[in-house]
Amino acid sequence: MTAVLLAILGPLAVASGLLVFLLWSMARVTIALLASFLAVGGLLIGLGLAYLGVVVILMMTMEMVIMAVFMVAYMENPAGLVRAASSGRRPVSLAFSTTVFGLLAAGIFVARWPHRAGAPLQARMPLRAGGPPRDATFQLGDALMGPQMLTMVTLGVALLATMVGAVALASGRGRYDRFGDDLKGRPPADPVRGGVGR
Amino acid sequence: MAGSAPAWAVPLVPAVLVGYAAAAVAGDAVLAARSAGRRVTLAVLAAPLAEVPRLLTEQRRTTLAADRTLWRLGPLAVPAAGVLAAVVVPFGNVVVSRMSVGVVWFNAMEVLTWAAIWMAGWGPNSVLSLVGGYRLVAQGLAYELPLMLALISAAVGARSLSPVSVAAAQGGHLWFAVWMPAAFLVYLASVLAFSFLGPFGYPAAGDLAGGVAAELSGPDRLVLRAGRWLLLAAGAGMAGPLFLGGGAGPLLPAWAWSAVKTLAVLAALVWARRRVPAIRADRYAEVAWVIVIPLMVAQVLVASAVVLALGGPP
Amino acid sequence: MLRLFLLLAAALFATGLYGALSQRAVVMIMMGLELMLNGVIVAAAAFWRYAAPAGGAQVIVVVVLVAMAVEMAIGFAVVSALYRARRAEMTDMAADLRR
Numbered sequence: 299m300t301a302v303l304l305a306i307l308g309p310l311a312v313a314s315g316l317l318v319f320l321l322w323s324m325a326r327v328t329i330a331l332l333a334s335f336l337a338v339g340g341l342l343i344g345l346g347l348a349y350l351g352v353v354v355i356l357m358m359t360m361e362m363v364i365m366a367v368f369m370v371a372y373m374e375n376p377a378g379l380v381r382a383a384s385s386g387r388r389p390v391s392l393a394f395s396t397t398v399f400g401l402l403a404a405g406i407f408v409a410r411w412p413h414r415a416g417a418p419l420q421a422r423m424p425l426r427a428g429g430p431p432r433d434a435t436f437q438l439g440d441a442l443m444g445p446q447m448l449t450m451v452t453l454g455v456a457l458l459a460t461m462v463g464a465v466a467l468a469s470g471r472g473r474y475d476r477f478g479d480d481l482k483g484r485p486p487a488d489p490v491r492g493g494v495g496r
Numbered sequence: 497m498a499g500s501a502p503a504w505a506v507p508l509v510p511a512v513l514v515g516y517a518a519a520a521v522a523g524d525a526v527l528a529a530r531s532a533g534r535r536v537t538l539a540v541l542a543a544p545l546a547e548v549p550r551l552l553t554e555q556r557r558t559t560l561a562a563d564r565t566l567w568r569l570g571p572l573a574v575p576a577a578g579v580l581a582a583v584v585v586p587f588g589n590v591v592v593s594r595m596s597v598g599v600v601w602f603n604a605m606e607v608l609t610w611a612a613i614w615m616a617g618w619g620p621n622s623v624l625s626l627v628g629g630y631r632l633v634a635q636g637l638a639y640e641l642p643l644m645l646a647l648i649s650a651a652v653g654a655r656s657l658s659p660v661s662v663a664a665a666q667g668g669h670l671w672f673a674v675w676m677p678a679a680f681l682v683y684l685a686s687v688l689a690f691s692f693l694g695p696f697g698y699p700a701a702g703d704l705a706g707g708v709a710a711e712l713s714g715p716d717r718l719v720l721r722a723g724r725w726l727l728l729a730a731g732a733g734m735a736g737p738l739f740l741g742g743g744a745g746p747l748l749p750a751w752a753w754s755a756v757k758t759l760a761v762l763a764a765l766v767w768a769r770r771r772v773p774a775i776r777a778d779r780y781a782e783v784a785w786v787i788v789i790p791l792m793v794a795q796v797l798v799a800s801a802v803v804l805a806l807g808g809p810p
Numbered sequence: 811m812l813r814l815f816l817l818l819a820a821a822l823f824a825t826g827l828y829g830a831l832s833q834r835a836v837v838m839i840m841m842g843l844e845l846m847l848n849g850v851i852v853a854a855a856a857f858w859r860y861a862a863p864a865g866g867a868q869v870i871v872v873v874v875l876v877a878m879a880v881e882m883a884i885g886f887a888v889v890s891a892l893y894r895a896r897r898a899e900m901t902d903m904a905a906d907l908r909r
Contacts, residue, residue, distance in 0.1 A: 308818045315825040315845050325566060325618050331841055332611060338848055345859045349597045350871050356604035357875060361882055363610045363633055368886050369837055372893055391832035399824035406816045412861050441865020449869055453876050460880045467887035470894055492782030
């Protein structure tokens with residue numbers, strides 16, 4: 299079952315990834331990347347990571363739609379009606395990435411990967427003999443709340459910093475534009491009034 | 497991941513979903529006729545269904561330099577998203593996929609609507625469609641986080657992400673709609689938002705000559721319209737297991753109670769569609785982020801505290 | 811099976827690397843980076859399934875997902891700020907420090 303999924307979704311993911319850099323229309327490029335991510339989400343579900351697979355599908359759909367909005371806003375040729383300008387670095391990049399792929403493939407086939415004889419025991423996780431843990435979602439939650447709590451806290455702080463930083467970078471207007479030089483003007487001078495009325 | 501579904505259940509899902517959607521469309525036609533002062537006859541109920549063969553045989557409109565791939569794919573993905581979302585909804589005791597993360601899958605499938613409507617807006621190379629597609633993205637950013645938090649609070653109440661377990665956890669206890677009212681109301685509003693009907697019909701509104709549906713004709717128009725009602729039916733079907741106790745009830749069998757609850761939620765949503773005017777996204781975007789999200793986070797906190805204190809749902 | 815999944819991960823990584831190196835526009839470079847992180851997700855999931863079914867492998871996937879989200883958010887914010895300041899959306903236009 300996993301082999302069938304890999305045989306179908308694996309080449310689909312790689313082909314969509316290649317299409318991202320071959321198509322002319324920016325909208326199609328974004329949808330191709332979305333297809334690649336959906337294929338990877340399906341693979342994760344097939345591997346037994348149901349929660350992570352569905353989260354990949356969910357997050358990546360939203361991200362790709364937002365990326366499509368930005369692509370159309372900032373790219374010079376969003377509909378692909380005119381041939382895109384070539385960058386001149388294509389042959390070198392192609393050679394370099396093919397070399398990297400070759401090295402990685404060689405390493406994959408030469409390295410002796412550990413063969414998992416039985417699943418490691420965890421006190422709160424009853425396991426089927428030789429198979430993956432029974433509930434991967436519980437295992438993830440237990441790990442994040444227990445041994446990997448430091449990771450979770452770091453991720454939380456990093457996301458908060460990202461939110462604050464992205465808004466600070468992206469908004470073109472600050473407090474002084476909205477409230478005037480003495481910060482006392484009310485209501486704020488916004489082009490679009492928000493629903494709350496602040 | 498998927499449990500053993502009986503073979504006859506798999507084609508049942510689209511059939512039942514189409515049945516609910518047809519009931520919703522008929523109810524909508526009845527309300528429209530009554531508000532216009534016309535008598536409600538069988539012809540009124542059959543009029544929306546008569547649109548189906550008309551649209552199927554209508555000639556397809558073409559536009560200049562349209563992106564045909566994306567234009568065809570967009571409206572097709574809307575009913576596909578509705579059917580895929582309904583795959584995890586238990587109808588009574590029958591569910592096609594006993595996925596352990598069914599609630600998150602439902603959320604992911606309705607987010608596919610964003611991509612679908614953006615493609616449908618971009619495809620025809622027309623200003624009004626493009627504006628409609630972008631309106632859905634703006635609306636999506638507003639309703640998505642409150643919807644996720646509402647789903648999380650229902651999952652926290654049952655301590656499981658599977659809709660079957662969430663429905664089972666309400667057996668013998670209070671329904672979640674009673675002690676999580678904010679989550680229930682936000683969920684109902686989000687169902688209207690992701691099927692962009694009624695107060696959230698902004699992307700396909702009249703001031704854009706139909707918005708996303710402006711340039712669609714023939715089978716594409718039918719597919720988009722059907723997709724909206726299918727999404728509404730899937731959302732109403734999910735409200736039962738998540739907030740209203742699933743198939744639980746005194747006299748009737750589980751599938752009958754499930755149908756009754758779904759039809760009740762559908763009736764409420766169709767009534768709200770007729771009653772509440774369409775709101776512009778910029779009027780509720782700030783409300784959604786500044787008021788509704790903290791409210792929903794507080795709701796999740798309350799639900800978690802209750803479940804931890806009592807050891808289960810009350 | 812582990813080898814096949816790792817091969818897929820390497821292919822995605824190499825495709826992303828090609829894009830990140832050969833594209834001029836900042837948004838396209840970001841797409842290349844996203845593909846590379848995609849490959850890392852596949853590799854981590856394959857390791858979870860076939861080598862080490864511990865919580866740590868799933869946490870790697872979560873960290874990579876968060877890294878993708880952070881990269882996109884900050885990347886688009888920077889592109890917006892650059893575009894607003896200098897109308898430059900290509901990396902060669904933005905490379906000079908002069909006004």
